[in-house]
Amino acid sequence: MLYREAGQFKTSYDADQAIFPILQDRIFVLALIAIAFLAPPALGMSEYLYTEILIPFLIFSLAAVGLNILVGYCGQVSLGTGGFMAVGAYAAYNLWLRVPAVNDLVIVFLFGGLMAAGVGILFGLPSLRIKGFYLAVATLAAQFFLDWVFARVKWLTNYTPSGSVAVGNLSAFGIDIDTPVARYVLILAIVAVLTLVAKNLVRGHIGRSWMAIRDMDIAAEIIGFRPLRTKLLAFAVSSFYVGIAGAMYGFLRLGAWEPLAFDINRSFAILFMVIIGGLGSILGSFLGAAFIVLTPIILNQLPGWLGISMSTALISHLEFVIFGAMIVFFLIVEPHGLARLWAIAKEKLRLWPFPH
């Protein structure tokens, strides 16, 4: 950055192991979080901005963090993200519907996350024997199976036709969550806490066990890691995050949804976020989610901003073409994702304006 770490000496390992060892970084991140909490409500932004941009961005960021734990940190490819989101959403819905005594959203979401974690462990079991593309196919089976369950097991969707369910009169901590601002702040708080937790996990010995399995599973086993336990823990934690993201997506973004909201396309979209953002990077999950959520919207609006008149069909087709080309471009320029681009930029700026 435009500042350097010069003069900031660490006198304890604790200080050296902080998430942001440089003072300016800490100030910057705290300021960013404060702005995220305070600015949108204060500016009185339109509902469109909340429901179409900020809320989806945050929810998908959380799902991407979850998937990144599994794919980026533990090296287990999963195409079942949509299915695990559905588990979170419908588990949360059933608790909310059937046990009115605990309709606090935080508890409801936690329940959704825990159920998704359980299902994740179940579908993670084959990972002991199969790896790579083959595991991806096995998790694809999870996606289709879970789609089928929510379409066919009527009890789970309260016997509504086509499995479409709706929620209303939501509250968390005794506060009604009925405005876009309230929904946004609740989501932001949950995402902030869970992101911190994810960062703590990946920098501790649990995160090292995941990365060891990812980088060389045989060596990891020989120095004492238990492959099955480690992989299943990654599946559980990952699915927990994805499940909470699914529950939030259903409750706070859609309000009413059917199983189709969590189909295979959702799985792919979140996997793309992780790959484009950067495998094995928490920051990358956010960058990837921002890219996938924002780019189509910007491309869609761009002709209007530039004063070019085009038919909506042409715009939406162009959007697909340009979006696809951008994905390919980014993957060629930096296969390690946006997070690596950011790291390289930081490394360069550290010396700027000097070449060495």
Added chain:
Amino acid sequence: MARASHAGTDVLLSVENISLSFGGVKALTDISFDIRKGEIRAIIGPNGAGKSSMLNCINGFYHPQEGRITYKGVTRRQMRPHEAAEQGIARTFQNIALFKGMSTLDNIMTGRNLRMKTGLLAQALHWGPARREEVEHRAFVERIIDFLEIQHIRKVPVGRLPYGLQKRVELGRALAAEPDLLLLDEPMAGMNLEEKQDMCRFVLDVNEQFGTTICLIEHDMGVVMDISDRVVVLDYGKKIGDGTPDVVKANPDVIAAYLGTSH
């Protein structure tokens, strides 16, 4: 010249009549030898002699069809690799098996994994015990980093390091487990003279300072004869020699295996 030995007479590990085959290929046939507490034991032999297979049997990665392994007085047919790790057997690999995406520091920290006990919740909050544990083990790992003189690459991803340093980091990861028995599979392969000398010094220092028993495979005869207390020689999966470097050097079968015989 053989060095002054630190070996006692207690046997730490003994293998008896080990046979290992892969289908029709006999990798090891009826191998018996022992490793005494505190000694540096070398396993040598031409390529394909079964040296690495022998190490793989000792740390539970291969399961021999016949024979017994007695370690710390407990006899077993086979065990899982993580059980071997829990009982104090650590190893390095012929082809470096580091975690390439992680830094030197994190790689060596993984060697402490069996001693890190805090659970998921404490880790998630990075609070209290989890934080203390992380700092305690970091302090231990820093001592190893000092010992191996790799302070400058502490935070560099190991995939970016040159070969010789990677070998050193891998030794560090094995040492971090504070093993009783350290298995080194060709620790000096592919190194230049200076790197070899450094590595010899580290191996001898580990043996002397920490009292670690070492079993190593090495092709450089100069190194083997200099640093090891006793040498076992394998050829085509059979044991053809066993004893002090001087005894092995004079053994006609060993000379034949290495230099060939005229028929």
